[in-house]
Amino acid sequence: MKLSTLTVIALALGLFQLTFLHYFKVFGVQPDLFLVSVILASLLLPERRAIIFSLAVGIFKDAFTLNTFGLDILLFGIWSFLIVKAIRKVSIEDNLSRALLLFVVALLHNIISGLALAYSGNFIPPGIFLRAVFLGALYTGLVLPLILKIIKVRIS
Amino acid sequence: MFNLKNKKLIPFLVIVFLLIFLSISITILRAPILAVSRQPFSLFTFLQRELGGLLFYHHNLVENERLSRENELLRYKLNALNEIYLENARLKNNLSFKQTSPFRVIAARVIIRPADNWSSGLVIDKGSSQGIKKGQAVCTFLGLAGRIVETTGSTAKVMLLNDPNLGISGLVQRSRQEGLVCGTLGANLIMKYLPDDADIKTGDTIISSGLNAAYPKGLLIGTVVDIGRDFSGLSRFAVVKPAVDLSNIEEALVIIP
Numbered sequence: 001m002k003l004s005t006l007t008v009i010a011l012a013l014g015l016f017q018l019t020f021l022h023y024f025k026v027f028g029v030q031p032d033l034f035l036v037s038v039i040l041a042s043l044l045l046p047e048r049r050a051i052i053f054s055l056a057v058g059i060f061k062d063a064f065t066l067n068t069f070g071l072d073i074l075l076f077g078i079w080s081f082l083i084v085k086a087i088r089k090v091s092i093e094d095n096l097s098r099a100l101l102l103f104v105v106a107l108l109h110n111i112i113s114g115l116a117l118a119y120s121g122n123f124i125p126p127g128i129f130l131r132a133v134f135l136g137a138l139y140t141g142l143v144l145p146l147i148l149k150i151i152k153v154r155i156s
Numbered sequence: 157m158f159n160l161k162n163k164k165l166i167p168f169l170v171i172v173f174l175l176i177f178l179s180i181s182i183t184i185l186r187a188p189i190l191a192v193s194r195q196p197f198s199l200f201t202f203l204q205r206e207l208g209g210l211l212f213y214h215h216n217l218v219e220n221e222r223l224s225r226e227n228e229l230l231r232y233k234l235n236a237l238n239e240i241y242l243e244n245a246r247l248k249n250n251l252s253f254k255q256t257s258p259f260r261v262i263a264a265r266v267i268i269r270p271a272d273n274w275s276s277g278l279v280i281d282k283g284s285s286q287g288i289k290k291g292q293a294v295c296t297f298l299g300l301a302g303r304i305v306e307t308t309g310s311t312a313k314v315m316l317l318n319d320p321n322l323g324i325s326g327l328v329q330r331s332r333q334e335g336l337v338c339g340t341l342g343a344n345l346i347m348k349y350l351p352d353d354a355d356i357k358t359g360d361t362i363i364s365s366g367l368n369a370a371y372p373k374g375l376l377i378g379t380v381v382d383i384g385r386d387f388s389g390l391s392r393f394a395v396v397k398p399a400v401d402l403s404n405i406e407e408a409l410v411i412i413p
Contacts, residue, residue, distance in 0.1 A: 018268045029273050064268060066275035066315050113274050122320035128342045132273040
């Protein structure tokens with residue numbers, strides 16, 4: 001996939017996330033479409049481009065967040081680097097494997113973000129913490145096959 | 157011959173007119189006549205409708221398509237009007253609050269909501285060019301909604317009440333008991349640091365205490381829905397349902413101190 005095509009897709013997903021996605025919240029949780037863009041870039045682009053792309057998506061996401069600036073930039077870069085390195089050893093071809101990979105990454109991402117927030121002195125009830133961590137990751141993982149289907153239809 | 161016919165016709169006509177007159181004037185006769193004639197007339201109407209349907213099938217089909225299109229268009233217009241009606245109601249409420257409020261407020265529209273699940277906020281379409289500054293309180297006509305945390309020339313980021321990073325000094329309206337109202341990322345807020353003997357009960361109204369200059373005193377925060385005890389056992393906390401539906405804010409008012 002071309003970098004320009006992926007940029008357009010990432011922009012569309014980002015705009016959708018920032019404007020309409022709160023209507024699709026389930027139990028107060030929404031999927032992370034920025035993370036979906038990072039995973040797509042890591043799977044489809046060459047190594048260096050994928051990491052730079054992920055860092056750019058991180059900047060885009062952090063610009064609109066209320067939390068500490070830079071956490072998403074750092075984490076997106078790390079996830080992209082790890083996935084790019086892993087792809088050379090493990091083949092990830094089908095959508096189920098991709099969704100599973102996204103679920104694991106989203107889970108780790110949510111745990112780190114949640115712990116960072118909790119360790120900065122904020123009280124988050126355990127139920128809400130677990131809901132945001134697990135349900136958020138599951139929702140993000142489930143959204144990927146749908147996005148891949150839409151992308152495939154539009155591109156081919 | 158003409159005369160003969162007339163002679164035979166006259167009694168017949170008289171009887172018919174008499175019957176009609178009777179059936180009209182005497183109500184008791186109408187009911188059995190209608191009861192008897194109902195079934196044949198219903199059958200006749202049914203046949204007439206079915207036959208009409210077969211004969212004018214194409215005409216009905218075209219008419220149906222036209223009406224369906226018209227129906228869709230009307231439904232679309234109705235939805236659009238409904239949306240305008242709701243927006244009008246909200247803006248009227250905001251205007252009313254703006255006119256009656258003792259504070260100077262700037263009305264703004266919500267344009268973006270942050271992407272992550274670990275914060276609760278929104279971005280409004282008014283910024284430093286309109287006089288909005290970091291730290292100012294944001295409310296709707298229903299009550300307090302949050303605080304400005306960042307501004308650009310034409311936009312401002314608002315941290316909502318249910319964000320865990322936001323803490324407001326709250327006051328129980330009835331007993332004047334103070335506490336710190338914080339967000340939990342959930343639908344409700346939590347009022348912390350209440351002493352063991354705090355005079356607070358379910359249904360109490362929580363307002364801003366005015367201790368922080370950014371939040372004017374008396375702004376409605378929410379209602380107490382539950383009371384519990386901290387893990388330490390040293391103090392109590394109250395679960396507060398915010399007055400503003402924080403997940404559905406479309407217009408906000410920034411309070412200029």
